[in-house]
Structure formats: structure tokens, C-alpha cells
Amino acid sequence: MTSAEIGAHWVAALAYVVAALCCGFAVAFGRVRVLDLGSIVLAVGCASNALALALRWSASGHGPYLGRYEAFSSYALAVGLVFLVVRLRQPWFRPGAVVAATAAFLLLGVALLAPSAPTFPSPALRSPWLTIHVSVAKLALATAVSSGAAGLLLLVGANASVLGTAGPSGAVRVAWLDADPLDRLAHRLLGYTFFLMTVVILSGALWARAAWGSFWSWDPVETWSLAFWAGCALVLHTRRARYDRAPDPAQAAAIVTLVVLGVVSFVGYGHFGVSQHAAYVAP
Amino acid sequence: MVLTEMMGRPRLARRVARVREHQIALLALGAYVALVFAAALIPQRSSAPPVEYAHWRVAHAPVSGWLEMLGLTAVASSAWLPLVTVLLGASMARCTARRALGLVVAWHRHGVRAVAPPRVGSVVFHAALLAALTLFTLSALTRSTSHAELAPGAALVDAPDGYLSTDAGPWAPGPTGLVLRLDDLRLAAWPDGSLREQRATFSALAAQRPVARGELARSGVLDLDSGLSVLLGARTGPAALFAVGGSVGIRTGWVHFSDWPPDQATPTEETSFVLPANGPVAPLRLHTTVTAVRPGDADSGVVALRLASGGPAWRLRPGEEATIEGVGVRLVALDGWTSVTVMRDPFAAWAFGASAAALLGLAAALGPPLRWPRREAAGLRLTYEKAIVAAPQKRPPTTGQLQEVDA
Numbered sequence: 056m057t058s059a060e061i062g063a064h065w066v067a068a069l070a071y072v073v074a075a076l077c078c079g080f081a082v083a084f085g086r087v088r089v090l091d092l093g094s095i096v097l098a099v100g101c102a103s104n105a106l107a108l109a110l111r112w113s114a115s116g117h118g119p120y121l122g123r124y125e126a127f128s129s130y131a132l133a134v135g136l137v138f139l140v141v142r143l144r145q146p147w148f149r150p151g152a153v154v155a156a157t158a159a160f161l162l163l164g165v166a167l168l169a170p171s172a173p174t175f176p177s178p179a180l181r182s183p184w185l186t187i188h189v190s191v192a193k194l195a196l197a198t199a200v201s202s203g204a205a206g207l208l209l210l211v212g213a214n215a216s217v218l219g220t221a222g223p224s225g226a227v228r229v230a231w232l233d234a235d236p237l238d239r240l241a242h243r244l245l246g247y248t249f250f251l252m253t254v255v256i257l258s259g260a261l262w263a264r265a266a267w268g269s270f271w272s273w274d275p276v277e278t279w280s281l282a283f284w285a286g287c288a289l290v291l292h293t294r295r296a297r298y299d300r301a302p303d304p305a306q307a308a309a310i311v312t313l314v315v316l317g318v319v320s321f322v323g324y325g326h327f328g329v330s331q332h333a334a335y336v337a338p
Numbered sequence: 339m340v341l342t343e344m345m346g347r348p349r350l351a352r353r354v355a356r357v358r359e360h361q362i363a364l365l366a367l368g369a370y371v372a373l374v375f376a377a378a379l380i381p382q383r384s385s386a387p388p389v390e391y392a393h394w395r396v397a398h399a400p401v402s403g404w405l406e407m408l409g410l411t412a413v414a415s416s417a418w419l420p421l422v423t424v425l426l427g428a429s430m431a432r433c434t435a436r437r438a439l440g441l442v443v444a445w446h447r448h449g450v451r452a453v454a455p456p457r458v459g460s461v462v463f464h465a466a467l468l469a470a471l472t473l474f475t476l477s478a479l480t481r482s483t484s485h486a487e488l489a490p491g492a493a494l495v496d497a498p499d500g501y502l503s504t505d506a507g508p509w510a511p512g513p514t515g516l517v518l519r520l521d522d523l524r525l526a527a528w529p530d531g532s533l534r535e536q537r538a539t540f541s542a543l544a545a546q547r548p549v550a551r552g553e554l555a556r557s558g559v560l561d562l563d564s565g566l567s568v569l570l571g572a573r574t575g576p577a578a579l580f581a582v583g584g585s586v587g588i589r590t591g592w593v594h595f596s597d598w599p600p601d602q603a604t605p606t607e608e609t610s611f612v613l614p615a616n617g618p619v620a621p622l623r624l625h626t627t628v629t630a631v632r633p634g635d636a637d638s639g640v641v642a643l644r645l646a647s648g649g650p651a652w653r654l655r656p657g658e659e660a661t662i663e664g665v666g667v668r669l670v671a672l673d674g675w676t677s678v679t680v681m682r683d684p685f686a687a688w689a690f691g692a693s694a695a696a697l698l699g700l701a702a703a704l705g706p707p708l709r710w711p712r713r714e715a716a717g718l719r720l721t722y723e724k725a726i727v728a729a730p731q732k733r734p735p736t737t738g739q740l741q742e743v744d745a
Contacts, residue, residue: 246704253700257693264686270474273414275378282374289367292360 057114063107064128064167070100071131071160078153090149094142097156101135104163108132120189127166129193130322131159137197138204145240154204162322184262188255195251196321202244203314209237209307238303241310242294248317249287256280276321283317360433366426373422377413380405384412423475427468434464459702466696473689480685 077093080086108119108128119125138155142148259277260270271277290309381394383406395402402411409416438461654660 243704250697250700250704253697257697261690261693270477273377273382273384278374278378282371282378285367285370285374289364289371292364292367295360 057110060107060110060114063103063110064163067100067104067107067131068160068163068167070096070103071135071156071163074100074152074156075160078150078156082150082153087149090152093152093156094139094149097135097152097159098139100156100159101132101139104128104132104135104159118186118189120185122171123169124166124171127162127169127322130196131162131166133193133197134162134200135159137194138201141201141240141244145236147236148205148240150208151201151204154207155200158200165322182262184258188258188262191251191258192255192321195248195255196317198244198251199248199314199317202241202248203311205237205241205244206307206310206314209234209241210304210311238307241307242291245287245310245313246291249284249291252280252284252287256284279316279319280321283313286313286316360429362429363426363433366422366429369418369422370426373413373418376410380410380413382411382413384414423471427471430464430468434461434468437461438465456703456705459699459705462699463696463703464699466692466699470689470692470696473685473692477683477685477689480683 074093074097077089077096081088081090081093108125111119111125111128115121115125119129134155138151142151256277259280263272264270286309290306290313293309294306381391383391395406405411409418413419437457441457441461
């Protein structure tokens with residue numbers, strides 16, 4: 056690990072935590088411009104994280120997927136980037152930066168605490184399915200976190216005007232977001248997560264047939280991923296079954312719960328649990 | 339419904355009659371999630387280590403008994419999973435058929451503009467997913483697998499037409515009806531002993547007729563013909579354990595080389611052996627010259643060591659030592675095994691196709707709401723007209739802007 060790589064990672068971690076604090080302050084006190092500043096800092100963090108991973112890739116000769124250090128760093132980058140892409144398309148989704156920046160900081164924190172010695176890819180990992188399976192899994196987690204952010208905003212907003220209303224001081228304040236587009240965004244992102252999870256599970260099954268001899272082996276990561284996938288299908292179908300499709304806090308709560316489940320399946324069992332996957336990705 | 343009416347519960351009968359396939363699907367999906375949760379949280383008899391499972395069973399004595407009785411300690415093989423899958427499949431089949439029929443009717447009545455790509459995608463996804471589920475089930479039911487582990491001590495027997503066979507598995511005609519000849523096997527290892535490369539060349543013979551000849555790498559499947567595939571086992575062999583000592587310390591490592599089949603002329607197989615990191619040492623290049631190594635008779639093997647820079651080879655038998663440019667090298671042991679699995683799975687390719695179709699359908703269903711291109715007199719152009727089949731209830735447009743209120 057070079058000093059440039061270490062420096063870039065620490066700059067990214069600092070940027071993520073500053074972005075999370077900025078956005079938290081902005082949401083708590085209703086400051087729109089601070090919210091924008093938080094998004095800019097988050098983008099700086101992503102750029103620095105990407106630079107660190109590029110340096111790592113160039114030094115190790117393989118993609119950032121081996122060991123907790125590389126995997127969690129790339130998870131953090133994916134979470135930040137996907138949020139920024141969504142925010143570019145839907146500028147009103149700025150408050151979601153609180154969740155995205157916090158998640159990115161926590162993931163990068165785990166990466167920085169993990170052993171960072173470079174490891175060789177084992178023969179089973181040298182497969183074209185690796186690129187598809189791992190990169191899409193990272194995208195799936197990142198999309199799920201953005202969906203969870205929208206669900207959380209909807210859930211909190213249904214209860215109280217936490218973001219503040221027009222104050223007596225004459226300052227520019229943030230009024231509460233419309234529930235309707237938030238609900239649509241949360242479900243749309245969950246739909247993308249569902250699609251990406253389908254790709255992850257199918258590509259994993261095809262790869263497992265080649266590497267382990269069977270499509271499915273009820274490995275804990277596989278089992279939790281299936282639970283996450285089926286949960287996504289359940290929430291999406293529940294919404295379609297409703298005639299009016301009005302925003303529903305219960306649906307938002309279900310999305311947030313699902314995202315937590317997704318994090319458990321990817322991050323928890325994939326890297327810390329007793330699993331065939333852990334044998335490949337753990338340092 | 340009839341059953342409940344017979345039981346004198348007309349209200350329940352009416353309620354059951356109103357249940358739609360969508361609600362059944364939701365119920366089945368919920369049950370699926372619950373079952374998968376159970377499989378993830380409760381120790382499973384098939385995957386947990388037997389001793390740990392026994393300890394858990396004793397420690398949670400009354401509850402574990404109930405869970406076993408309910409089949410929740412073996413979810414994958416219990417009746418629950420097929421039951422829920424069949425329920426989900428039936429609901430999906432009916433829903434898909436109804437929607438597909440609706441699309442066909444709309445197309446005939448109003449033309450292609452009435453059929454929006456997301457709707458088509460949704461139908462394709464559900465139909466393909468149903469097909470994939472069916473094919474995976476058929477694959478599991480009809481798949482025949484034959485596995486042979488060529489461990490030390492395994493006997494060799496003759497097979498027809500000069501093909502080698504063991505008495506253990508797929509070399510002789512078995513469930514797969516295939517006879518394989520392993521023409522060449524190349525193995526190499528990382529310094530820590532983990533397998534770096536395993537590559538084999540087979541000739542396959544089915545019904546006394548050559549069907550294929552191909553090369554197979556570990557972690558790959560050699561698909562031969564009509565669903566017949568060969569997997570090379572993860573276990574390694576034949577292997578030589580070296581102890582390498584010298585001024586840089588003692589190091590050990592496994593070196594894998596080719597020796598199979600023993601009575602065929604594969605005298606030399608080259609593999610490289612990089613010493614473990616503890617200081618840079620010039621890699622040794624090993625030429626393995628195997629005279630009569632065979633499972634069960636491994637000690638007769640002779641291994642030749644040669645430096646990467648070339649020069650004469652040091653021929654070693656197990657237990658012998660040599661000093662190569664100041665580095666002491668001792669051949670500790672010679673052992674060997676490998677395994678080959680032959681699998682006939684005629685539905686695998688179809689399941690793969692159905693999975694790909696499901697992904698395409700899902701992408702179309704979740705994609706942007708594009709409409710079909712509309713053919714006009716001037717040629718083909720893309721229009722953004724609203725489809726005739728519209729949502730049943732249109733909601734007022736909301737911008738979703740983050741409002742800035744100047745108080």
C-alpha cells in the first residue's frame with residue numbers, strides 16, 4: 056500500500072464524515088445551501104476514494120474485490136457515486152446525502168480498519184463471472200442504500216416536519232419534501248435493486264456451477280440474498296396491488312427494513328460470517 | 339370454495355372466491371421470505387457441522403424438537419419450499435396468461451401502440467422466470483452425476499478401446515453413459531500450496547463413439563454434448579512437498595505436476611515454483627520426470643529440479659536432498675489424487691436461456707417508459723404519444739421540488 060493510496064483513502068474518509076455532518080446539520084436546521092455544500096464534499100470524497108482504488112488496482116494487478124480492505128472501499132465508492140447520480144437526476148433528493156455520506160463513511164471506516172496487505176486471487180476467482188457478479192453486487196447494495204434513504208426520508212417526513220419550515224428570522228429554510236415523488240423514487244430505486252439482485256443471483260448460480268459443482272448450495276450469503284430478493288419482490292408487488300398507489304409509511308418502513316437486510320446479507324455474512332463466500336473475500 | 343360451503347361458512351366461501359392471483363402471489367412471496375429467514379437463522383441439518391448441530395439440538399431441547407417436526411431445520415429438503423414454490427408458480431402462471439392475453443387483445447384492437455414495452459417486459463419476465471423455475475426443478479430431478487476420486491490406492495481397470503478406467507466412477511459407463519480418457523493433466527501451485535492452475539485434456543467416448551475432445555481448466559465446465567459436462571475436481575494432485583532451506587530460512591511448499599496416466603508417455607511437465615516471500619530468491623523451475631508414479635505407488639516417483647536459468651537437473655526421490663546454488667532442497671513426500679465429475683444435465687442450457695430472457699424482460703419492465711416506434715408515411719419515427727392502455731387512475735403531476743421558502 057503506497058503512501059498516496061493511504062492519503063487518498065484518508066482524504067475520502069474525512070470528506071465523507073464532513074459531508075455527513077454538513078448534511079445532518081442542514082437537515083436539522085433547514086439550511087439548503089449547507090446541504091448543497093455537503094453534496095459537493097461527498098463528490099470530493101468519491102473522487103479521492105476512486106483515486107485510492109485506482110492506485111490499489113494498479114499496484115495489485117487485480118480489481119478491488121479481494122479482502123475486506125478492497126471490498127469495503129469499493130462499496131463506499133459505489134454508495135457515494137450512485138447517490139450522486141440519483142441526485143443529479145433528481146436535485147430535490149439532496150437530503151438523502153445524510154444517509155449516503157454516513158453509509159459511505161462507515162463502509163470506508165471498516166475498510167481502513169481491515170488488513171491491507173495485497174492478496175493473490177485464488178484460482179476459483181479467476182473467472183469472467185467475477186466481474187459481473189461482484190460489480191453488480193456492489194451496484195445493488197449502493198442502489199439499495201439510495202432507496203433506503205428515500206424510504207427513510209418518507210418515513211420521517213410522515214411523522215413530523217423535521218426539516219423545518221419558514222422561520223421567523225427570515226432565513227431561507229427547507230420545507231418538507233413532497234411525499235409522492237419520494238415514494239416513487241424509493242420504489243423505482245428498489246426496482247433497480249431487484250433487477251441488479253436478479254443479475255447477482257443468476258450470475259452467482261452459473262459461476263457456482265463451474266466453481267462448486269452446483270447452481271445452489273444454501274450458503275448463508277446465498278440464502279440471505281434470496282431473502283433480500285424475495286423481499287424486494289414482495290414490496291414491489293404490494294405497491295402494485297394498491298389501487299391508488301399513494302405514499303404509505305408502512306411501505307417506506309418495509310423498504311428501510313429491506314435495505315438493512317441487504318446490508319446484512321452482503322456485508323455481514325459475506326465478509327464476517329461462516330460462509331463459502333467469506334473464504335474467498337476475507338483476507 | 340365448495341368445501342367451505344359444505345362446512346357451512348358461506349361468508350368465508352365468498353371471501354375465498356374473491357382472492358385474486360395477485361394476492362396469492364403476495365402470500366406466497368411472504369411465505370418464501372419467512373422460509374428463507376428460517377433457513378438463515380435456524381441451524382440447518384444439511385449444512386451445519388454434525389457435532390455443532392447435535393450440541394445445538396441438545397441445548398435447545400424442546401424448541402429444536404418442534405422445529406425439526408415442522409421441517410424448519412431442513413428447509414431446503416422439507417415440503418414447505420416446494421409447496422410455496424408451486425403456489426407461487428401457479429399464481430404467476432395464471433397472472434402471466436391473463437396479462438399476455440390482454441396484450442394480444444389490445445394489440446389486435448388498437449394496434450402496436452397499445453402495447454407498451456414495460457407491459458411486454460413484465461409478461462416476458464414472469465413467463466421466463468416461471469420457465470426458469472420449472473427448468474431448474476427438472477434439472478434437479480433428472481440430472482445424473484457420476485463422481486470419481488482418484489485417491490491413492492484406487493485401482494485401475496481396463497476400459498474398452500484402450501481407454502483407461504477406474505473402478506470408482508465415470509471412467510466406466512455409469513449413470514452418465516460416458517467413458518473418459520484423460521490425455522493430459524497439468525497442475526501448478528502458488529507458493530503457499532494453493533492450486534494455481536489445473537488443466538486437463540480429455541477424450542470422451544459415448545456408446546463406443548468419440549463425442550468430444552477438449553481442454554478443461556479448474557473452475558470451468560467442459561460442456562461436451564447434449565447437456566453432458568465434465569468438472570475437474572477441486573482437490574489437487576499429484577503433489578510433491580519440498581522443504582527449501584538455506585541462508586534465507588526454511589520454506590515449504592507443494593509442487594504439483596503431471597503424471598497421469600501412468601503408463602502413457604507424459605514424461606515431462608514443466609511448472610514453476612516461486613519460493614514464498616521472506617526475501618527474494620530466484621524462482622526454481624521444476625521439471626518433473628515421472629517414471630512410474632501412480633496412485634498407491636507414489637513413492638516410486640522421481641522429481642527433477644532445475645533452476646530458472648537452466649542447467650542440469652537435480653533428480654530427487656522422496657526423502658532425498660540437494661543443494662541448489664546454496665539453497666538446500668529436500669523432497670519430503672509425494673502424494674497424489676484428483677477427481678473428475680461427469681454430469682448429464684440436459685436442461686442446463688435451457689435454464690440459462692430462460693434466465694437471460696427473464697433479465698431482458700425485467701430490464702424492459704423497469705426501463706424508461708418508451709413507446710414503440712410508429713410507422714408513418716414519411717418513414718419510421720419514434721413518437722411519445724401516450725399509450726391507449728393507460729393507468730386506471732391518473733394522479734396529478736407533482737414536481738417534487740425541494741421548496742425554498744423565504745419567510
